[in-house]
Amino acid sequence: MTSTAPPLALRVRLWRNRLLASPAFRAMIARIPLLRRVANGKANALFRLTGGFIFSQVLLAGVRLGLYEILADGPLSTGQLATHLGMPPERMRVLLRANADLRLLIEHAPDLWVLNDAGVILATDRGLSGMIRHHDMLYRDLMEPEPLLRGLKTDTELRRYWAYVREPRPDGLAAEEVADYSILMRDSQAMMADCILASHDFGRVRVLLDVGGGEGAFLAAAAFAHPDLQLRLFDLPAVAQRAASHLETLGLAGRARVHGGDFSRDRLPDDADCVTLIRVLCDHDDARVAVILANLHHSLRPGTRLVVAEAMSGPSEGARLGAAYFGIYFLALGAGRCRSDRDIMTLLAAAGFSAIRCVPSPNPLIATLVTALR
Secondary structure, X not given: OOOOOXXXXXXXXXXXXXXXXXXXXXXXXXXXXXXXXXXXXXXXXXXXXXXXXXXXXXXXXXXXXXXXXXXXXXXXXXXXXXXXXXXXXXXHHHHHHHHHHOOOEEEEXXXXXXXXXXXXXXXXXXXXXXXXXXXXXXXXXXXXXXXXXXXXXXXXXXXXXXXXXXXXXXXXXXXHHHHHHHHHHHHOOHHHHHHHHHXXXXXXXXXXXXXOOXXXXXXXXXXXXXXXXXXXXXEOHHHHHHHHHXXXXXXXXXXXXXXXXOOOOOOXXXXXXXXXXXXOHHHOOHHHHHHHHHHHHHHOOOOOEEEEEEXXXXXXXXXXXXXHHHHHHHHHHOOOOOOEHHHHHHHHHHOOOEEXXXXXXXXXXXXXXXXXXX
């Protein structure tokens, strides 16, 4: 009986792991300045994971209390913030110092606080603060992660929240069932829209159809960037009604047509020369994605360009962070997964699309694009 030796890279990794597992080796590293610096960096990264829940709760408290919004107008003292937020000054100081240690705030002078760079984003981006509030239900679903990982827990808050995931006929959802998630998706679309518009040239597009387009946040961003662009949106009937109202509020009703239906089985409008699927495929398992893409291929005219944009797994740090996050998120959702660009390209090819290619974006944490032709 013959045995195959593991490849060199694996043997080196196993040797390295044995060294790192040795307390004597770690003590030796601590005595060498250059190695100590590397080891401390890795220890800090591990502690960020260990203390991650506390750090996320500091963030949640700041968002719920309106701390970052209050400081958006300028610096305030501990006492002023304690009065504004109804907290004892000594507890206010604990929260403020935790925020400063996490680089969300700066203590500009003793007990005088101002926003740091990340704090400014938190104060001004409604979508980001909305997602932080939304994490409340995800944290409850993950309170005991083992049953979820073993498949013993399927009735999660996330699954109930994203109503179209749990309903076999989502086109029958009522207006109140789609309202909360539609608002969240609209508010959290700004960075995604900027990322897509920076990655793909919509200047040559005459008619743009956004499938699963929610309340039309991306279409609106594209419309303001390209004044001659005609807009089409397809989503569930209850969502489409909200989209029509939102686009009218933005003064875009004259350029837009909104259609309601189920994009997995109803025929889609075929007058667009470019179609976008933004944060759509990731919500669904492979079998349903195959059905969705087959329906798109059946509905669209030859030559129509398809743009798929969502967070995808990949080698960059942003892509890895996104994949780690969404891998667990979709597990709690009970559907979907974070795919690589290769996964999506394979699904598109199986549905009959051609000229498939990956388009990198300025921020892989937010999105990677895959384009194809009908």
